Amino acid sequence: MACLALSRNDHRWVNELKPALLVLILTIALPFLLGEFTFLKGWQALYLGILRFIRITLLLCLPLYLLLRICGGLGWIARKGNRMLIQLKRSEELEIRPLKHWLLRPFQGIGIGLFFALKLLTVLQIVTGQKATASFMLPAGQFQLGRLLASTGITILVSILLSTVWTLDDLRIRSYNRKREEVKMIGKYIGTVVPVLLGFYGILSLFGEFQIKESLIYLFQMVLILYPPFTVFSVLHTHFIQKRVELFLDKLSITKGTVLHEKEDEK
Numbered sequence: 165m166a167c168l169a170l171s172r173n174d175h176r177w178v179n180e181l182k183p184a185l186l187v188l189i190l191t192i193a194l195p196f197l198l199g200e201f202t203f204l205k206g207w208q209a210l211y212l213g214i215l216r217f218i219r220i221t222l223l224l225c226l227p228l229y230l231l232l233r234i235c236g237g238l239g240w241i242a243r244k245g246n247r248m249l250i251q252l253k254r255s256e257e258l259e260i261r262p263l264k265h266w267l268l269r270p271f272q273g274i275g276i277g278l279f280f281a282l283k284l285l286t287v288l289q290i291v292t293g294q295k296a297t298a299s300f301m302l303p304a305g306q307f308q309l310g311r312l313l314a315s316t317g318i319t320i321l322v323s324i325l326l327s328t329v330w331t332l333d334d335l336r337i338r339s340y341n342r343k344r345e346e347v348k349m350i351g352k353y354i355g356t357v358v359p360v361l362l363g364f365y366g367i368l369s370l371f372g373e374f375q376i377k378e379s380l381i382y383l384f385q386m387v388l389i390l391y392p393p394f395t396v397f398s399v400l401h402t403h404f405i406q407k408r409v410e411l412f413l414d415k416l417s418i419t420k421g422t423v424l425h426e427k428e429d430e431k
Contacts, residue, residue: 183266184395188217191388202385220393223319224273227327228404232415234328239417242339251418252336258406260399270394273326274387279365280318327401334405335412 178185194201195209204212242249331337371379405412 180260180265180399181396184392184399187388187395188213188392191392202389216389217392220319220390221396223316224323224393224397225400227320227323228401230324231327231331231404232408232411234324235331235412235415238328238332239415243417248339249416249418250338251413252338258334258402258409260402265398265402266395269326269330269398270391273322273394273397274390275364276325277318277322277390278367278386280321281314323397326397330398330401331405331412334402335409335416337416337418 191202192209192213195204195206195213199205202209202213239249367379367383
């Protein structure tokens with residue numbers, strides 16, 4: 165029975181992470197066929213590609229353990245003034261949804277990551293007084309401390325931002341203004357529209373730095389590199405919240421119940 169349960173559990177994980185695994189296999193296989201792809205050559209892809217995937221995935225997932233502290237801070241802030249946090253009654257349980265966890269959320273992460281990378285380049289240009297090109301953020305196939313620290317910082321920042329917004333969205337947390345009697349979604353635009361706009365802005369920066377053909381190739385390769393880690397991050401985030409719902413609600417000091425304002429999503 166234990167083996168059967170383990171087998172079912174393994175099958176569930178493989179099924180939920182299937183798109184990430186398929187793209188990862190593709191990024192490892194293509195360098196063997198093309199000579200160089202996703203900034204790796206031949207047999208490098210077999211070990212460096214896997215190590216790169218593990219490194220990015222760990223940097224995205226480890227900050228999840230900071231979420232309870234972050235939500236505790238949000239709960240404290242919400243208790244000040246005329247606002248309070250409430251939870252709408254859920255119509256469905258937390259579960260993995262292909263459109264949401266395999267498409268929307270991974271590309272939100274990729275989009276915001278591109279934007280932060282562009283902002284870092286601007287800061288580097290101001291500090292050094294020299295032009296910092298977008299190529300600084302592209303994998304070079306060799307160890308560079310500055311590149312590693314920059315990508316690490318951006319990855320952790322993106323993880324904290326997205327995991328916080330996703331948590332509020334998954335738990336259907338709303339901000340209620342007691343004075344105006346208004347209910348508003350928290351992070352509605354940060355979690356949906358803004359990542360698309362920021363990603364588009366980051367893509368335009370690539371086209372400004374390279375020729376159109378080079379930009380398309382770089383963009384395609386970066387998406388292939390980042391899609392598996394962000395998909396794993398999206399799925400693991402949901403399971404992380406799923407097992408700690410009551411803890412999060414307690415940290416946020418939530419007043420449970422169904423809000424009578426049916427049009428809160430429009431505000």
